[in-house]
Amino acid sequence: MARHWPTYVVCGLIVQMLLGCSGEPAANKATTVNASDVQVVAPKADGNLVVAFGDSLYAGYGVAQNESFPHELEKALKAKGENVEVRNAGVSGETTQAGLQRLEFTLDGLPRKPDLVLLGLGGNDMLRGLDPAQSEKNLRAMLDILKARKLPVVLTGMLAAPNMGADYATRFNAIYPALAKAYDVPLYPFFLExxxxxxxxxxxxxxxxxxxxxxxxxxxxxxxVSDKLAP
Structure with missing residues (x-):
């Protein structure tokens, strides 16, 4: 999977991403979405409710909210005739630890049990050089919560930037395939593919x-997502 990264100019951009995802105010930034700010609007009774739970890549950093990944995913699914609402529960700058801390709060704030959860966290852990073992532990804890609540999951992964070193990349890149196998959930290996x-x-x-x-x-x-929502 590391073959996708050679064109990534990592040295300066790692710092940019950390700043871009930090939630600090800037003129060209999208507003940080906090868990308490997520709007609760009941979906149609006969439709599916999908929760996109992740970091800035889900939250829609740098684009309008009607251009964000959750919004465009909902639009694409509806274009195929699916009755679905995709709730944006992304928070810019979020690590797996912060995600674990707010997951149950977010789920409890929904109008009903979701039909699917998209889980996309870990990129900020990697950029900050956090121990992949701890990132995996946090993701496992989140998957345990979702499993206990009997919530289907689609996991979207991330790859380590080359300047993190071969050892770090080997450990980090192994997280998502291992979790997908252990929890028997669909995996999209690299969100930015x-x-x-x-x-x-x-x-x-x-x-x-x-x-x-x-x-x-x-x-x-x-x-x-369509396959996972299929009856």
Whole structure:
């Protein structure tokens, strides 16, 4: 999987991503979405409720909320005739530890039990050089919570940047396949597959996808979501 990263100019961009995901105010940033700010709007009774629980890549950093991954995923699914609401529960700058701390609060704040949870955390752990073992432990704890609540999951993964070193990359990159196997959940291995390194699909920070990049990602992930929601 590391072959996807050579075009990623990591040295300066790692710092940019940390700043971009930090939630600190800046003129060109999207507003940070806090768990308490997630709107609770009941979906149609006969539709599916999907919760996109992740970091800035889910929250829609740098794009309008109607261009974010959850919004565009919902739009794509509806275009296929599916009655679905995709709730944006992404928080910019979030680590797996912070996600674990707010997961149950977020689930308890929903109008009803969701039909599917998209889980996409770990990128900020990697960028901060946090121990992959701890990241895996936190993700396992979240998957345990979702399993206990009998909530289906689609896991979206991340890859370590090359400058993290081969040993770190080996440990970090193994997390998502191992969890997908252990919990028998669908895995989309690399959220930025097909867009990272291509200026046509990335924002000026070369880290977050622009609206065109979001559309590409949605096109790749939507079939997994449809399959998981199928009766």
């Amino acid at each position: 097909g867009v990272i390194g291509d200026a046509r699909y990335m924002q000026a920070d070369s880290v977050h996808p622009n609206p065109a990049g979001v559309d590409i990602i949605v096109g790749k992930i939507a079939p997994l």
